[in-house]
Amino acid sequence: MKPSATYELLVDGVGPWDFTGSFVPCELLLVGEDAYPVLVSSEKQVLIAVSHYGKGRIVVASHEGILKDSKFSQFLRNAVEWLKPSPEALVGVHPHLDSLSQLLLMAGAKVQAGAELSPSLGVYCMDAYGSTKAKDLVDFVKQGGGLLIGGQAWYWASQHGKEKVLFEFPGNQVTSVAGVYFTGNAVEKGIFKVAKKIPKIPLIVPHQANLSLDAEFLLRGVSELDLVTGGVPSILLVHGVLSFPLCLDSSHRCLLAAARYGQGRVVVVTHEGQLFSPKLARFLLNAVCWLDAGRKGLVGVDASLKKLCSLLSQEEVKSQVSQLTGDLSVYCCSSYSDREAEKVHAFVAEGGGLLIGGQAWYWSSQNHGKAAVAKYPGNKILNRFGVSILGQSIQAAKHPPVGSGEHYHFRKALALFNRHVEKHEELKAPLKDWLQRLAQDCAAFLHIPAHDCPAYASLHRILAKVLQRSGIPHVSGHCPVKSNSKEAVLLCMATELSLTMTDSAVLVQKSAAGVCALPVTVEIDGTNPGETAWRSTGLYLPEGHTAVITFPCLVVGAGLKVQIGCHTDDLSHATELKRAPVVIRTCEIACQKQSISCLWGGLVYIVVPARSVLGKVPITVEGAVRAPFFKLGETCESQWKACIRHYPAPWAELAVENLILTVPSDSIRHMENPQPLLTLWNEIMVAISKLAAIPTKFPRPERIVTDVQISCGWMHAGYPIMGHLDSVKEMLDVKHMQTTGLWGPVHELGHNQQQRAWEFPPHTTEATCNLWSVYVHEKVLGIPRHKAHEALRSQCREERIREYLKKGAQLKDWEVWTALETYLQETCGRGENRQFSLWTCCDKELGSVWDGYLNSGSRRCFCILQFRHNLTWCGASSSICWLNAFDLAQNQTFTSHLPLSLLVALQPSHKKILPSP
Secondary structure (H helix, E strand, O other): OOHHHHHHHHOOOOOOEEEOOOOOOEEEEEOOOOOEEEEEOOOOOEEEEEEEEOOEEEEEEOOHHHHOOHHHHHHHHHHHHHHOOOOOOOEEEOHHHHHHHHHHHHOOOOEEOOOOOOOOOOEEEEEOOOOOOHHHHHHHHHOOOEEEEEOOOHHHHHHHOHHHHHHHOOOHHHHHHHOEEEEEEEOOOEEEOOOOOOOOOOOOOOOOOOHHHHHHHHOOOOOOEEOOOOOOOEEEEEOOOOEEEEEEOOOOOEEEEEEEEOOEEEEEEOOHHHHHOHHHHHHHHHHHHHHHOOOOOEEEEOHHHOHHHHHHHOOOOOEEEOOOOOOEEEEEEEOOOOOOHHHHHHHHHOOOEEEEEOOOHHHHHHOOOOOHHHHOHHHHHHHHHOEEEEEEEOOOOEEOEOOOOOOOOHHHHHHHHHHHHHHOOOOOOOHHHHHHHHHHHHHHHOOOOOOOOHHHHHHHHHHHHHHHHHOOOOOOOOOOEEOOOHHHHHHHHHHHHHOOOOOOHHHHOOOOOOOOOOOEEEEEEEEEOOOOEEEEEEEEEOOOOEEEEEOOHHHOOOOOEEEEOOOOOOOOOOOEEOOOOOOOEEEEOOOOEEEEEOOOOEEEEEEEOOOEEEEEEEEEEEOOEEOOEEEOOOOOHHHHHHOHHHOOOOEEEEEEOOEEEEEEHHHOOOOOOOHHHHHHHHHHHHHHHHHHOOOOOOOOOEEEEEEOOOOOOOEEOOOOEEEEHHHHHHHHOHHHHHHOOOHHHHHHHHHHHOOHHHOOOOOOOOOOOHHHHHHHHHHOOOOOHHHHOHHHOHHHHHHHHHHHHHOOOOHHHOOHHHHHHHHHHHHOOOOOOOOEEEEOOOOHHHHHHHHHHHHHOOOOOOOEEEEOOOOOOOOHHHHHHHHHHOOOOOOHHHHOOOOHHHHOOOOOOOOOOOOOO
16 A cells, blocks of 8 residues: 555544653654654654555554544554454454553454563554563564554653663554654644645654764774775765764765664675775774674675675674575675565564665766666665765765764755755755755655655655745856855755656746647657667757646657757756756656656657667647757748747747757847858858768757856867857857857867767877868858967967977877878879878778778777878878877887787988978
């Protein structure tokens, strides 16, 4: 039964909760993934909760008086019915709860009054004060029984100390396995409303358990944590109420953590190599001792970590290579498998100690589009303990252990932030220093699926309330936001929270008035011979709105996706924001009628996977508006002039066969006829394909998208190529293109044509791409190279070569313009009609050897730029001279990438070749 259905059943027929009687309840603490509240007071304290454990169910009341009071009879009848494993199950009631027996008998239940726990019972009702049969009660629930238990711990706390309640109070020996704890906090009396849906779980509960003592024990005798163990660690997200960090770097990123859960304990490290590192021996021995909790029991070590056994044996800790078995006190394993997740959960909940480690960055690199915090195997074990391994890596280093002072914790930071927003308080330490980490942790946490999990959904609702209270900050080029500001945290929260919603309008708080939602049918090309491609629809989804897209049945499950927005750069690590860090949303097409919402709005695309052969696919879109779109040779000029360019969307697209430009609509509304511009762009793309020696029609068109802010540089390559808004003029003004040039965009298009086999990274990475810039400027735009870029003026080139040779012509200096010069040498003085392309052989004889070298796949090789089409090969000797001129022939790092047949011909030479015009 889903939690929402359970809640409705439990409160069916229940009126206001009357807690004005003679008893004083205590606050309940909920942890893990299974527990959730039925009743929360007006002061946000949990008074009644439910949970699952194994095959059974638990209902926990915050005072045994609730189980005896007729005012709660309807709820108690509902609770018992829910707890029953079968309709005819026998309900046993402890002798201390005689009045409950009478109440249930009157309701027609099959009751055994004054009963002790026995296998014949389906449900057992008791108070929380006896501990002698805790293990039997846990087994009873685990096997499918139902437990109704009530009690308060504030009096016990007054006699034994509040700090001991969570882990020593009798009732907690039972209920904690299901994530419910009685606390020593008394709750004020009152009459409380029945919530319409499951109440939110409080973010912070003052439980008084001194977890800092646990940290002190774990770090005893440890002055430094040296994580340089040969592996690259990941980062931890510490998000549980009873989890705590042990090692934080200067940016508050967690590298080691521990947690209490149920009756057990957990220690998490961020690379399995740390689990047997001699550098961490003191910490590891402390960890095993703490996890053992004084039992002096057997430590089981997974076979992949057997080196840990020798480390433990040095301190005479009894250990063995073993799988998880019931006779272990502590179990040590890596985080790379979730095969025994349920078994591990039960082991810890019932008192076992777990030492676990691993990194998730490699998994993330192999599972694009999947969040490590949700899908990584280790997190399927760890999430419920309140610790998660994130997909980001961090450089291994030495760090001090956490001190006794205040340190970062996700929940603590979020609670402070919530109060700061609610009370409009001044931003001050420690929150001021935690904001950037809080934003990143919010983003990570919100990737844990919250559907049907109130523990996570509660936090989502808390974040939504924060955003509704504060509003989404305005951010733009004219109103930037600093990354370590309250506004940046809110932007990150808003973005990530919206991705969990089917409708993000509740966050935008704007009216949908004026948005035309008429259905529009468009046809997209579902055949894609190239890499994953976006298909434009010519439609735009306004911010916060929801589009409903109808597809033919053959599309469902075919790998297509819907994408809103084209500004794909993630700005999460920028020091200043001119837009939200992430502004696109993508979802798989799972049904014929797909809904998608995007907080920030964006152009609507259909993403077609590689090798798709669906042909033409008609789709119908509701809720979007039209966007200006013009494709050379297809769009009617008169329609463009009369209406298309005036469509209301803020972004427009101009397309030729091999390229699509995405620019602000305001930059094209004055454009009466885009054909001259796009004709020129078409010529540019033909030239690019010619130089790359590929077919004139690209497998997928390139894309250049302009944005108010991008992740790096003036422009950067990729799909799409991203550029700043200031680059719009140079791409849309024909006169400007033909007089000043277009170096930046063509440079990035050149990057996209580079092939790994003929690159010599890092030296040629920023060099060979400029061949396309030189070629396009000279062949299409009619701008000679020395005017296309100042670095190619003859004087600059000559000075650069002289300086390079003066320094000894070392390979480390052979990069960018110097490396480009090597290629330009091969293209000079060959005649007006020269056309050059990338070639991979010196002549037919050497070519066959070279091809074999390339096809072997044994290493990356460096290919030689040479002429084709109107020119014949100038000979191997010319290439040897060319290599020698730049002292590359004698460089072992360089020549190790050349075929043997060319190496034998190389001779030392110190001839200096200076540039020709």
